Each structure stands twice: as C-alpha cells, then as structure tokens.
Amino acid sequence: MQRFSAQLSHDPATLPWLGANFWSRTGGPLMWRSYDPGVVREELRVLREHGLNCTRSFFYWPDFMPTPYTVDEELCAHYADFLEAHSETGMTTIPTFIVGHMSGENWDPSWREGRDLYADVWMVSRQAWFAREMASRYKDHPAVTAWLISNEMPIYGRIRGEEAAPREHVTSWAEAMVNAVRAAGATQPVSLGDGAWGLEVSGKENGFSLRDTAGIIDFAGPHVYRMENDRIRQHHRAAFECELAAVAGKPVILEEFGLSTDFVSDENAATYYRQTLHNSLLAGSTGWLAWNNTDYDHLLEQSPYDHHGFEMHFGITDSAGGPKPPLRELAAFAEVLERVDFARCRRADTDAALVVPTFLERGYPFGYGLDRPVIFEALRQSYTTARLADLPLALARERDGLPEDGKLYLLPSTRLLLAPTRVHLEELARGGATVYLSYLSGDQGTTRGPWFQDLNGLFGVRLQLSYGLAEPVTDETVEITFREDFGSLRAGDVLRFPTGGYRGADDSLAFLPVEADGARVVATDAHGRAAVLRHRIGAGETVLCTYPLEVLAAGTPRANPDDTPRLYAALAELAGVARPVTVPDPLVHADTLVHEDGRRFAWLISQSEETRTVRPVADGAPLPEVTLAPFGVEVMELP
Secondary structure, three states: OOOOOOOOOOOHHHOOOEEEEOOOOOOHHHOOOOOOHHHHHHHHHHHHHOOOOEEEEEEEHHHHOOEOOEOOHHHHHHHHHHHHHHHHHOOEEEEEEEEOEEOOEEOOOOOOOOOOOOOOHHHHHHHHHHHHHHHHHHOOOOOEOOEEEEOOHHHHOOOOOOOOOOHHHHHHHHHHHHHHHHHOOOOOOEEOOOOOOOHHHHOOOOOOOHHHHOOOOOOEOOEEOOOOOOHHHHHHHHHHHHHHHHHHOOOEEEEEEOOOOOOOOHHHHHHHHHHHHHHHHHOOEEEEEEOOOOOOHHHOOOOOOOOOHHHHHOOOEOOOOOEOHHHHHHHHHHHHHHHHOHHHEEEOOOOEEEEEOHHHOOOOOOOOHHHHHHHHHHHHHHHHHHHHOOOOOEEEEHHHOOOOOOOEEEEEEEOOOOHHHHHHHHHHHHOOOEEEEEEOOOOOOOOOOOOOOOHHHHHOEEEOOOOOOOEEOOOOEEEEEEOOOEOOEOOOOEEEEEOOOOOOOOOOOEEOOEEEOOOEEEEEEOOOOEEEEEEEEOOEEEEEEOOOHHHHHHOOOOOOOOOHHHHHHHHHHHHOOOOOEEOOOOOEEEEEEEEOOOOEEEEEEEOOOOOEEEOOEEOOEEOOOEEEOOOOEEEEEOO
16 A cells, blocks of 8 residues: 655655745844845744755734734835745745734734625635735745744634534535636645644544645645644654645645643753654654744743743754754754655555544444544544554555455554445455454443444354443453463463553453454453453454554553564554564664655654664665654665
C-alpha cells in the first residue's frame, strides 16, 4: 500500500515551504498601521539566515477594508513593499485574506454589524470582492507563492453561539471565495486557512469538511496546538492529524504549530519543535509554517496581548530579533531537507493499514456521535503505538473502501463498523491477510457491546456477555501471559498495561468474556480468561484481543511506552509485514523515505530523556551503532 506523500509542485524553486506565520514586532496584527520597512527586512533576514524560505502573511481585515467597497491604499502600498522585502531576501509569502480572528480575539470590520459571514449573500459578496481585489493587485508578484482565504474561520465565522455553521453554507462560501481568487487571474495554490479542524480530522462538526472542499482547495493545512497528558502522544499529535488531513487527497502542509515559551523551558521548546517537524514529515506533511516569527514584549497593552499575555511569546525569535531555540531547530531541519533532497522523496510503502471507521466522520440514523471522541483517541494511541513498534502504517478510511493489498489490518479498540465492512474483513482474511481487533464495549446507555454483526464467526469465539451489562476492568494493571509463541512473542512472555487507576466507572473500559469456538487461545489474563485469540480463516487469520488496550493507554497519563508496541511488532511478524528499519529499543522508533533515484533514508527518533545508543536493523542486517541525544533525531542513508 502506498502511504500518502503528495507534494506541491507549482514552483520547485520555492518548495518545500519551511517558514513562519508573520506579524512584525512593530505592531503584531496592527503592524500595517506602524509599518517599518527596515525592521521587516531585518526580521526576514534572520529567518532566511536560519534556512527558512516562506512566511504566511495577513491582511488584518478591519484595517485593510475600512468600508464595504474600499480598501486602504496606504496599507496596500505597505504590503507591496512587504512583498519586495521578501524578494530581496529570497523568500516568498502566502497572503491570507479574511483575518478577523487572531491570537485569542475576533475583530470585525465596523460595517459587518453582525451579518452572517457564510449565509448573508451581501456579506459573502463583500468578502469575495475583497479577495478578488487583493489577489488582482499582487497575483503577478514573484514573492506570492500561494493564497489562504481565512485565518481559523471556524472560530471567527461560527454562528448562533457555539453551534456549527451548516456545512452547505460553509462549502458554498469556500467555493465563492476561491472562485473570486481565480477570477482575479491568480494561478497560485489556494487553501482555506481553516485549520483542518473539520469532522474528518477532529471527529467534531464545525461546518468545514475536507471531503466537501477537496475539489476547491489545492492543499490541506492543519493547525495543531493540542494539550496532552502523555509526552510521546504529544510528540505525535501533529503527525497524526496530518495523516487524517490526507483525506482530502491534496498535499498536507502543517500550516500552524508551535508553542509559547511562557509554557515551557528553552530545552523543552526545542524538543517539541524537533519532534513535531520530523514526526510530521514521516506522516506525510510536505510543508511547515511555525507560529510565529517573533515575540511582542513591548505590545503588552495592545489586544490581544493585554489579556492573552502568553501570546506575546510564541515567537521563534525574541522581541529584539534574536533566534530562540525553536528557530535553531528549524534551521537544523532545513539542513536535513536539503541533504535528503526532500522534494524528490516519498514515504516507503507498507503492508499494514490502520482502519479509520466511517463513524468518526459521518452521522447515521440513531448512531452515536458521543462515540467519536473514543474513536479518535483509540486511533491516535494506535498510531503512536505503531510508531514505537517501527510499524509503518497507511490510514485506510472505511468510508472509501479498505485497500485489498494489505497484510495487516488494525482495528484498535473498535466497536462501530459498517455491516459490509465486517464481511469485507473476513474476505481479506480468507485471502491471506491478518485482521486484528481489540474489543471496546462503548459507554452508551444502549447497544452496549459489539455494534457489527457476528463477531463470533469472524473471530471463532462464543460471546459470554450478559445483556446490557459491561464486564468492568478492575485490575490496576492488566497482565496478559502468552501460552504459546505469537510472532516475535514467546510462550511465557507477559505484557502489562496500566489502567490509570480506573475502577469500573467508565463502561468503555470493559473486558469481553468469550470462549474459543474454532479459535486458539494464545494468551490469558491474570484471571485465566482468554485475552488474545487466533482464528484461521482461509489463507489468513483474525486476531481478537478481549481488552481495549489502546483506550486503556489513551486514558492513562504517561502511559507510553506500554507493552502494546510489543504486541504490534508480533502482529507485524505474524502477518509478514515488512518493517524496513527496526530498533530493538521501545524508546527509539524508525521509519524511511525513498528518493526517486532509489536511495533510502532512515529516520531514528528518540523518545527518551536520556542519551541512547542503539543498533538499528535494516532489511534484517544490523547497522552500525547510533547514539542519539535526549529526544534526538538522526537521519542516515541506508546501504
């Protein structure tokens, strides 16, 4: 199976994008009122000296469009100089049109007067006019490399309080806005600037849909600022959301990511940047724009900084223009991109698929939207586990039909599947694949238990559930002992999974009591009950785990690495999945990129706070030892 690796190609000399979202330190969002050409050039020079080639820039809407039918000519002249500064520095920029939200505050043009940004036809017309007007002015400037319609429009444009705007309104608005850019004669790539926060990525409805807008946009742009209770999951959060954003079938650009250095130490800021950059690259991201270019210490009396003080310190440079640790990480990353000739690389193919249930992104009659957060968390933890197991995954959307060429299909802590998918999974197993499912009861008051039909037949078991009752997990640590060899696991091996202090309050953390009926019990829990079962079907097999291991880990602070990567590695060996590079250390994970000339590059990424020396294995052959600094990254060409 091919893993998603699409890259932009419209102007090879300016790609891949590596840069920062840009507000000058002279004024933040109000920079155009106090525009200083000299300071802007100094700020761009520092970025360029550290390997950055791109910015994302913003038309602060209340200033640039003071009336419904005019733009501010003085500010437009400032922006024209801003473009010249980019050309002088050897950089490009991505202008953003509708900037009514920024850094913790929404700002309206005075003439909006509460009109609906999506459904009011006059209001949509005024936005489209502004986009067309600005695009027509700057479309021929060589410093413009792409366009963005908005900045985090789900926050700015939502209507009726917290209720999401209707999807058909949002999609129609997006189409009108992109058409306006094209009507101006602009040919550069366009996207929405919405953060890729729609249902297909987040499991939460906000009116935006990557599927619905896939035919309109040229790239998808996740914005990721999530908080976590597990450091390793945090290091893979942006990567996972980039994987999900590939549902649009367009190149994925990590359009916003970063942190306020009011939240972390310098060392930990550098760690987060390093991990996010490299892990998202391995997840299919092909561009990176940090938030943001500079600090704003002297703007503490200006909104939004007066009430969001931490927003002053998201910069990759300080308020005097000096580089901070995140900028040094970006510089090191730029060197790696150049060394491997990233624009001509793609992700290595894989034999393993992580199945994304349709229920994450689509509602069904009397389906349960409350299950979506559990689906999301289980998938995210499974993705993290696979990384730690050096198991490259392709995300397989159930809604699009499962690929036929996989050897291993993972359904982590899965309850909700479509009936035809249940049949298809059995067909895949009969054809030689391995299908793994860990049981999830679900925490709904009704239909507790397997949602899809005939779990018994698929896994060779007889359910022993009592109607309407969950079997709570009561152990502080779930222990699973293997009674026979299972892939890379040996008889007698014990896997342990902390439950985070759970004591049966959440029905989703429940055990599935079964008896074997054609399957073999290969592992039991501490109570002697079947925990892992294998069932031969045709040329392949199915594997059932009776515990929701991924949900257990997802709900447990600092759970990673637990022993689930050992199980995933065993499943990979059992299914015959190729893992091009492996590291016999759960805190160092590996993946590969393939250059179009045949060269292969291995990434080794440490999740340890200590220095680690490891000996990676490539295609079954040991490689020389590699020493990684704490949370360090090494990139090596494979023989």
